[in-house]
Amino acid sequence: MNPKIRIVNEEILSDNWYELKKITYMSEARDGTWTKQTRESYDRGNGATILLYNQEKQTVILTRQFRIPTYVNGNETGLLIETCAGLLDKESAEESIRREAEEETGYKVDKIQKIGEAYMSPGSVTEMLHFFVAEYTPMMKISDGGGLEEEHENIEVLEYSFQKALEMIKTGEIKDGKTIMLLQYAQINRLFDPVPRQQHILVAGPYRSGTGDDPALIHRNIEWMTETALQVYEAGHMPVLGEWYALPLIRKAGSLNIGDDIFNQIFHPSSIRLLQHCDAVLRIGGPSQGADEMVRVAQGMGKTIYRKLQDIPRIV
Incomplete structure (x- = not known):
């Protein structure tokens, strides 16, 4: 103490x-x-609240009910649009909010995520509120919701687009603090952004440029690009180097030296073929005519161009 x-x-x-x-x-x-x-x-004890959102439909589930304190303080109808919420009734915050979501909205949510806690009116009320978010789908709806009759609850279930809900904050249609906090959390943390998918990414960088065809320097370039490819893989994607694909073919075709006719017939053309099966190009390192050509061709194909490893979305 x-x-x-x-x-x-x-x-x-x-x-x-x-x-x-x-x-x-x-x-x-x-x-x-x-x-x-x-x-x-x-x-009045502690409570919990949850934002139910559907990423595919770009929607949220909110509720509307009468709140007498707002009615006596200027809210003409006394009706307030809110996220689902309730007091902890000798339960954990997670157990409580699952029950409240089912009772109020009719959705039996599966996975829920706690995002924080907050005192909502610390100058006069002891309540600590636990904040959650969870995705909902139409298959999770098991009732009409509306609250419990024995508790005289009369709750209207609302489904709005996420963008409309954000606009309702600006217009004053949504004035509830916990609801504003959860909607802004969803906006800041980009809950409604498309889920990143796995990409096939061509790593393009210097192979011969600046090496004077010194085998040791070329090997160093290959190792560095391979190390970058590993980081792309660890981010959840499928990386590839044109060199991985071309060099074994070049050797098998009988090339004797870097830059001979067989080398030139296969090296860049094979990379162009490979590029057709990739989603994006990661351009790294210093000057390289070959890597720049990959970027130009990729842009003509409408492929994504990444300039930094950090720009690639992580999916694992």
């Missing part, structure tokens, strides 16, 4: 719904003096 805070007295002002206390405490100032202060603290 904080040694600079001493609870002097707690007085229950109301326990009609939840517990409202009047708390008197002493706090130590920076100069070492102690002062007495009194505050009210409303303890």
Whole structure:
């Protein structure tokens, strides 16, 4: 506990719904003096909330229900658009939000992800809110939702496009804090971006350029490009070097020297053929006419061009 805070007295002002206390405490100032202060603290337990989203449809599930505190504070209808939420009822946050999602929205979600916790009104309310997101599909809908009759809940289930929900923040149609936080989390973390797919990526860089055809320097270039290809592989994609494909063919065809007729007949043309079966080119390293040619041809084919390894999306 904080040694600079001493609870002097707690007085229950109301326990009609939840517990409202009047708390008197002493706090130590920076100069070492102690002062007495009194505050009210409303303890309604902790809660959880979840944003249900569909990446394929680009939609979210929200709810609308009457909230009396907003009605007495300027909300003309008293209706508030929110993410599904509820108090923890002697359950873990995850168990609670799964139950609330099913009761309120009718969706029995599968995998859920916790993204954080926050005090929502720390000046007067003790509640800590646990935030979750989960993907939903039409197959997960097992009821109409709407809440529990025995708890007199009258909840309307809404499905909006994600972009419309963001616009509703700007227009003031969505004013609920937890809902704004979850929608902005989805926007910042790009939950609605297309899921990256595995790509076949041609790694193009200097092979002979700048080496004077020195075998040791050429080998160094190949090793460096192969090391880069390994990082592309570790990012979840399928890398390939034109050299991996061309050099064995060149040797088998009888080439005796780098740059002889057989070498030239196979080296770049084979890479062009290979490129037709690739999704993208990663152009790395310094000057190289061959690598630049791969980029030009790839652009003409409408392939993606990456200039840095970090630009390639990770899928594993």
